[in-house]
Amino acid sequence: MSYRERLAGAARRHGVADGAARLEQFVALFERWNGKINLSAARTAEDIAGHVVDSLALAPHLPAAGAVVDVGTGGGFPALIIAIARPALRIRCVEPIHKKTAFLSTAARELGLDGVEIVTRRVTSELDHGFDVAMSRATFDLAAWLALGSTLVKPGGLVVGMEGRDQVELGPGDTRHPYSHEDRQRAIILRRVPLDT
Numbered sequence: 001m002s003y004r005e006r007l008a009g010a011a012r013r014h015g016v017a018d019g020a021a022r023l024e025q026f027v028a029l030f031e032r033w034n035g036k037i038n039l040s041a042a043r044t045a046e047d048i049a050g051h052v053v054d055s056l057a058l059a060p061h062l063p064a065a066g067a068v069v070d071v072g073t074g075g076g077f078p079a080l081i082i083a084i085a086r087p088a089l090r091i092r093c094v095e096p097i098h099k100k101t102a103f104l105s106t107a108a109r110e111l112g113l114d115g116v117e118i119v120t121r122r123v124t125s126e127l128d129h130g131f132d133v134a135m136s137r138a139t140f141d142l143a144a145w146l147a148l149g150s151t152l153v154k155p156g157g158l159v160v161g162m163e164g165r166d167q168v169e170l171g172p173g174d175t176r177h178p179y180s181h182e183d184r185q186r187a188i189i190l191r192r193v194p195l196d197t
Contacts, residue, residue, distance in 0.1 A: 003049035010053040016085040039075035055081035066132035072139030083113040125151040135160040142168045159191040
């Protein structure tokens, strides 16, 4: 199966079939930039498409609209992929590496992702707070991310993490949503921050 077919299939599975062309455009753009400034170890269109498909696994767990912060956005996984899948979301990408935010800015502009804001700095709960959703992929230890993400969302907000082979101990309000990716078992971890009492 070609990477284009994988992208189209994943887009259909997650209810974003109309975004498949932009996902393909993202892969081409990422591959071009990655050859020049080393955004990621993913070198081929097939490898990049694998990260796109994995990022799309978040889409069913996110609201259709609202404010999202993505911490450690890197080359756009998952923020730009989610921006394509959920265009009504407003997504702030927090990434400290300038060459990566240069790519993110270009990709957001070329893909017409008007709801994306890119900031070049580290995350801080003083500047990044009050979001409906906080998400991060492969930037922090998962338990540490769930704790940090909880400081970035408003009461009742959602913290989203992606679990690999090693399982994190879940808190009382956390849920695990397993899925398969490239013959590996993974999971989306959701933490709902309690409402103020």
